[in-house]
Amino acid sequence: MDILDNIILRANNLRKNYGKFEALKGVSFEVKKGEIFALIGPNGAGKTTTLRIVATLLTPTDGSVEFMGFDLRKNPDKIRQGITYLPEEAGAYKNLTGLDYLKFMANFYAEKPQDVDMYIERAIKIVGFKDRLKDKVGTYSKGMTRKLLLARALMTKPKLAILDEPTSGLDVINSLEIREVIRGFVEEGVSVLLSSHNMLEIDFLSDRVAIIDKGHILEIGEPKALKEKYSADNLEEVFRRLVQ
Amino acid sequence: MRKFTNLLKKEVKELITFQLIVSLVFTIGMFYFIGNIVQSEVQKAEEKRDIHVFNLDNSQESKALLDGLSYAGFKVNLLEKKDKAEAIEYAKNSNISLLIVIPEGFSEAASKFQFKEIEAYSFIRSFSMTSSANAAIVDQVISEINKLLSNNFLKTNFPDFNPEDIKNPIKSRDFVVVKDIMAEGSAAEVSNIVYSQSIFIPVILMMIIVFSSQMVLSAMAMEKQDKTLETLLTVPISRNQIVIAKMAASALVGLISAGIYMLGFRYYMGGFMGNIQESGQLNELMQKLGLQFTSGDYVVLGISIFLAILCALGLTIILGVMVEDLKSAQTMILPLIFLVMIPYFISLFSDINSLSLPVKILIMLIPFSHPFIASQNILLGNYAVVFYGILYMLAVFIILIFICGRIFSTDRVLTMKLRFGKKGFAKNS
Numbered sequence: 013m014d015i016l017d018n019i020i021l022r023a024n025n026l027r028k029n030y031g032k033f034e035a036l037k038g039v040s041f042e043v044k045k046g047e048i049f050a051l052i053g054p055n056g057a058g059k060t061t062t063l064r065i066v067a068t069l070l071t072p073t074d075g076s077v078e079f080m081g082f083d084l085r086k087n088p089d090k091i092r093q094g095i096t097y098l099p100e101e102a103g104a105y106k107n108l109t110g111l112d113y114l115k116f117m118a119n120f121y122a123e124k125p126q127d128v129d130m131y132i133e134r135a136i137k138i139v140g141f142k143d144r145l146k147d148k149v150g151t152y153s154k155g156m157t158r159k160l161l162l163a164r165a166l167m168t169k170p171k172l173a174i175l176d177e178p179t180s181g182l183d184v185i186n187s188l189e190i191r192e193v194i195r196g197f198v199e200e201g202v203s204v205l206l207s208s209h210n211m212l213e214i215d216f217l218s219d220r221v222a223i224i225d226k227g228h229i230l231e232i233g234e235p236k237a238l239k240e241k242y243s244a245d246n247l248e249e250v251f252r253r254l255v256q
Numbered sequence: 257m258r259k260f261t262n263l264l265k266k267e268v269k270e271l272i273t274f275q276l277i278v279s280l281v282f283t284i285g286m287f288y289f290i291g292n293i294v295q296s297e298v299q300k301a302e303e304k305r306d307i308h309v310f311n312l313d314n315s316q317e318s319k320a321l322l323d324g325l326s327y328a329g330f331k332v333n334l335l336e337k338k339d340k341a342e343a344i345e346y347a348k349n350s351n352i353s354l355l356i357v358i359p360e361g362f363s364e365a366a367s368k369f370q371f372k373e374i375e376a377y378s379f380i381r382s383f384s385m386t387s388s389a390n391a392a393i394v395d396q397v398i399s400e401i402n403k404l405l406s407n408n409f410l411k412t413n414f415p416d417f418n419p420e421d422i423k424n425p426i427k428s429r430d431f432v433v434v435k436d437i438m439a440e441g442s443a444a445e446v447s448n449i450v451y452s453q454s455i456f457i458p459v460i461l462m463m464i465i466v467f468s469s470q471m472v473l474s475a476m477a478m479e480k481q482d483k484t485l486e487t488l489l490t491v492p493i494s495r496n497q498i499v500i501a502k503m504a505a506s507a508l509v510g511l512i513s514a515g516i517y518m519l520g521f522r523y524y525m526g527g528f529m530g531n532i533q534e535s536g537q538l539n540e541l542m543q544k545l546g547l548q549f550t551s552g553d554y555v556v557l558g559i560s561i562f563l564a565i566l567c568a569l570g571l572t573i574i575l576g577v578m579v580e581d582l583k584s585a586q587t588m589i590l591p592l593i594f595l596v597m598i599p600y601f602i603s604l605f606s607d608i609n610s611l612s613l614p615v616k617i618l619i620m621l622i623p624f625s626h627p628f629i630a631s632q633n634i635l636l637g638n639y640a641v642v643f644y645g646i647l648y649m650l651a652v653f654i655i656l657i658f659i660c661g662r663i664f665s666t667d668r669v670l671t672m673k674l675r676f677g678k679k680g681f682a683k684n685s
Contacts, residue, residue: 030671067490070667089494097490103483107270119262120491161487 018045020172020203021066026075028061035061037227038075043172043205048198050218051207052247058227059207060100063176066205067097080171093121094171100180100207102161106150110139110160113149114167121168131167138163138193155186162190166197173197175206179213191217211247223251230254259493260501267505270478271471276509280516287520307397309356310335310343317363324404330397344377353379354393366405374401434545435637441541449538450547454631455604461561461627462600463517468510468565469572469592470585475502476576477585486670495664499657503569510565546637553634556642560627563649567623568592570656577663599625620645623652 021043028036036058043049051059064070066077068088077084079091104113111132118131136142139159149157158181165173178194179187194217198204208214214221215235222232231238231254235247244250307330311318326332337343340357347355357375365372376394410419430442479485488498542548549557571592579585599622602608608619608629619625626645633641663669 064486064667064670067486069486069489069670089492092490092492095490097487099483099486101483102487105266105270105484106482107273108266112269116262116266117487117491120259120493164487 019043020045020080021205022078023062023066024076024078026062026065026077027073028058028065028070029073034227036065036072036075039224039227039229040075041222041229041232043203044220045203046198046201047219048194048204048206048217050214050221051205051224052209052211052214052221052251053224054209056226057224059209059224060176062224063097063174063205063207064099066172067095067174068092069097095174096165096168096170096172097174098161098165098176098178100177104149104157104160104164107148109148110145110152110156113160114145114164117164118167121170134169135160135163135167138166140189155182158182159186159190162193166193166202169197169200169202172203172205175204177208177210178206179208179210187213211251215247221247223247223254225251225255260497263493263497263501264505267475267501268509271475271505271509276513280513284516284520287517291520305329305393305396306331306333307354307356307393308333308335308347308352309358310337310340311358312340312360313358313362315363317366318358321358321363321401321404325397325400328400330400347377347379351381353381354397355379356397369409371405374398432541432545434547437545439541439544441538441545445538446541446545446547449542450632450635454635457557457561457631458600458603458628461564461624462596464510464561464565465568465596465624466589466593467513467517468506469568470589471506471510471513472502472569472572473576473579473585473589474582475506476573477579477582480579481581489664489669495669496661499573499660499664503566503573506572507565507569547635549634556639556646557627557630557634560630560642560646560649563646563653564624564627566653567649567656568596570653570660571595573660574656574663577669595622596624598622599628603628620648623649 019042023042024040026036026039027034039058039062041049041051051062053059061070065072065084066079068084068091071085080094082090084091104110105116108116114132114135115128118128118135122128122131136145139145139156141156141159144152144156149160152160158178162175162178165175173194175194179190182190191213194204194206206214206218218235220232220234221238223230223238231250233241238247238250239245242250242253244253307325309322309332311322311334322332322334335343335346335355337346343355343357346352355377357377359372359374362372362374376398378391378394406423407419410417410422414422429440431438432441432443432446476485479488489495572589575588575592576585579588599608599619602611602619602625608616608625611619626642626649630642630645633639
């Protein structure tokens with residue numbers, strides 16, 4: 013990690029090709045410690061591809077990612093120790109109970125058995141449905157599953173939580189709860205890299221945003237500064253002006 | 257190691273579902289049930305040497321003939337009826353399956369060498385195994401009567417000779433030679449024993465391979481279908497450990513499932529094959545010929561089977577990367593099943609060594625062929641073939657694991673798909 017500027021993640025000139033299709037055309041950004049950095053843009057802009065690269069799932073065609081001093085290509089295992097990833101369409105193992113699922117995931121990050129208990133306790137506070145944790149995940153509603161997965165991503169207090177559309181498909185109440193949970197963990201030192209096509213949500217949640225479209229980052233900055241720069245009431249307007 | 261155990265436990269938990277347990281219990285129960293029915297039918301067929309006789313001759317000679325049949329192991333029941341029609345009617349209405357009618361004047365005609373026909377009535381009331389056995393009993397009865405009559409005739413006319421010597425003047429002694437060992441005995445009996453002992457090995461192997469592979473494919477398909485694979489691939493555990501945990505869990509559950517299925521299958525086959533037991537003499541012959549497995553032989557056979565399972569699992573992991581859901585997993589298992597079926601059927605119905613060289617090479621290139629032929633080669637002392645097979649399977653397994661590791665360490669694990677009807681592999685964008 014760059015101590016001087018407090019940068020935890022640095023993505024430099026990322027390119028990703030799927031055959032002849034260029035999903036990313038040179039994406040660069042940085043995430044600082046304890047901030048929520050959001051990638052916003054329409055569907056197919058390259059948000060998920062970027063997050064998947066940072067989460068060590070995809071190898072970039074070109075460019076580099078450095079997380080806490082570790083290079084993505086050389087040390088993916090080291091990077092995985094410091095991150096958690098919540099995919100947009102993630103699911104949990106349906107045959108496991110919610111509690112078993114959390115224990116299963118906690119065991120990958122725990123250094124000692126007591127850590128597992130601590131993680132589970134934290135997760136229970138996030139999900140808010142302790143009484144249903146002994147039921148199989150297959151019986152959960154979409155909102156419950158999403159909360160369980162978010163709890164899984166945050167319970168270990170990772171250095172960087174990568175959240176792809178964290179409130180995707182959730183109702184207003186559940187979305188608000190999840191936003192509050194994310195904000196709470198950031199206050200405790202967790203950095204968050206998230207993506208959303210819901211620009212109003214990002215406006216409320218993030219410290220800095222990168223507006224991405226067709227594999228290019230068009231602008232990076234704090235929501236307030238961007239709105240001022242483009243004389244816009246919200247980020248949607250900023251985006252519209254940028255792509256026009 | 258703790259992380260690996262954690263993953264392995266999860267994989268096993270995911271595989272041992274309520275549906276799997278119900279299916280196993282149902283299958284073993286069904287095999288047991290069918291096996292018992294078949295066994296009781298076979299026993300009935302074997303025990304059924306019950307014959308009913310309506311003797312119109314009533315001479316001392318014909319009575320002696322019936323005594324001879326009793327002596328030969330038939331249970332003779334004499335019917336006391338007014339005439340043949342009544343006897344047939346009685347047999348029809350009773351549960352009699354075989355009625356022998358000895359005609360009037362039979363003995364007198366026989367003494368003049370003018371034989372009258374014996375009538376045999378078989379009553380078919382079903383087409384079960386027991387029923388078909390009656391046909392064989394008719395032949396046995398007639399053959400026994402012929403034997404008794406011809407022996408009597410020969411004894412009367414050639415009192416100084418043994419009738420058997422006259423009928424079969426040439427005697428033979430059978431010897432079996434296996435490699436450098438020779439022993440007195442019947443080659444047919446030896447072949448039957450070896451066949452009955454080794455018939456289960458290809459069946460067991462086939463079941464284990466198919467089961468374990470199906471488990472791996474299902475596990476991979478479930479990960480993709482339930483969208484859990486992406487999360488799993490970002491947790492701090494090496495990709496190789498993910499591959500090995502999936503293989504180990506599937507092999508474990510596959511072995512248990514196959515073991516349970518085999519138990520049921522044994523009941524089932526036991527019904528057909530009855531109690532194939534070696535007589536003391538035959539056992540001695542097998543020992544003399546060295547046609548018995550030593551503990552070392554079992555270890556070698558076990559290694560061969562185990563490596564075949566590992567090769568199957570390695571191949572399945574690669575196929576599993578290309579599946580998208582459970583439905584596509586069912587299709588994806590087919591190439592593997594064909595690869596197992598080819599040596600399976602060849603080992604059951606043919607001798608791989610007798611095939612032409614190009615076909616033999618092709619068969620030997622399939623790693624699963626080696627354990628199929630291992631048991632017979634071990635018995636015949638052809639250890640070199642078995643060891644080369646083991647080395648070949650080990651090499652194939654190492655290559656497969658290397659390929660799996662490469663696939664899992666790149667994004668191909670998420671992007672590789674096999675699209676039927678299109679050009680080979682396609683990337684998901």
